[in-house]
Amino acid sequence: MPHDHAAGQVLLVGAGPGPADLMTVRAMRAVQGAQALLYDALVGAEILDLAPANCIRIQTGKRAARASMAQDTINRLMLRLARRGLKVVRLKGGDPSIFGRVGEESALLKSHGVPVEIVPGVTTACAAAAQFDFPLTHRGLARRVVFATATLTAGKLVADWDGAADPETTLAIYMGGAAARQIRARLIAAGRSPSTPVAVIENVGRSQARAVTGSLDSLPILAATSGGGPVMIVVGEVTALAPGALLQAPRDVVQALRA
Missing domain, CATH: 3.40.1010.10 (Tetrapyrrole methylase, N-terminal domain)
Known part of the structure; x- marks a missing residue:
């Protein structure tokens, strides 16, 4: 043409x-x-x-x-x-x-x-870390950051995150809320410890943003506490550096989901 x-x-x-x-x-x-x-x-x-x-x-x-x-x-x-x-x-x-x-x-x-x-613009992973006061890299904890999306096809996760099994890698997963269960299974199968700290952050950058933290093993429970807004999942030791008072999942919600 x-x-x-x-x-x-x-x-x-x-x-x-x-x-x-x-x-x-x-x-x-x-x-x-x-x-x-x-x-x-x-x-x-x-x-x-x-x-x-x-x-x-x-x-x-x-x-x-x-x-x-x-x-x-x-x-x-x-x-x-x-x-x-x-x-x-x-x-x-x-x-x-x-x-x-x-x-x-x-x-x-x-x-x-x-x-x-x-x-260019500020990407969601960087904004989430800044808003909830944790770094994406940190000396002795995280020397690499991987940005990934979570896409489901016929209920299966379409991704290859074997490199993200490195305990010194921070994994920032965009659009991952609906695939939380598959993300947990894939990362643990790849060798990431079930006890790895994670954060599930909803409505990043907005006044109504909220975040909950826990372990990789509890990721599906944490993701289920979201209110339907866009979700960013961050997997890695750096999320444990966030102030705990900001990042507590509601106990009644977690207990109900575990029941």
């Missing part, structure tokens, strides 16, 4: 974990200057309100395990709007380069001659 030299521009922007004050200055300026905004479901009103009043706004609804706009449709929208000469901002939660399909979107746009800029 011939390139469209009259195309506008598409910015693939990371909105960060939620609050507007955790966006980068460049990301904020991109939203403020957008003529068309295609935003994911987890981007909040506080950030959307930064866009100009006359900006075209389209909610693409990308969220794990829920109905969302097809990726092909999003691609066509970006192309169509850019070909109208507009400055298009594709706004994604967290960082666009981490499970944000930035590679395929960028390649598609460039193949049609559309200029692309990628604007």
Whole structure:
């Protein structure tokens, strides 16, 4: 297909974990200057309100395990709007380069001659660690961090985390709440100790964020205490460094689940 030299521009922007004050200055300026905004479901009103009043706004609804706009449709929208000469901002939660399909979107746009800029953002794992006061790496405890997603196909976990069995690896699992039981089984089978500390953190970055901690063996119980918001699971010794008062699972919930 011939390139469209009259195309506008598409910015693939990371909105960060939620609050507007955790966006980068460049990301904020991109939203403020957008003529068309295609935003994911987890981007909040506080950030959307930064866009100009006359900006075209389209909610693409990308969220794990829920109905969302097809990726092909999003691609066509970006192309169509850019070909109208507009400055298009594709706004994604967290960082666009981490499970944000930035590679395929960028390649598609460039193949049609559309200029692309990628604007990074604070990813959920880093925001979770900061919000609940524990590090992702720590001398003597964790020398490596692995980012992973938990995808279930026919009820089975599609992932190879054998390297994450290293006790000095912190494993940050995005979209893992529904796969907590399979994650526990896979990691223990790979050699990770059942007593490894874990944290299950819901609604990272938001005022209603909550976290519970326990052991890898209790991960399904911890995940079941979530209230339906997006969940980040962090596996590793560093989670034990979080202040205990912030990270206690409700006893009545845990006892009921164990019954």
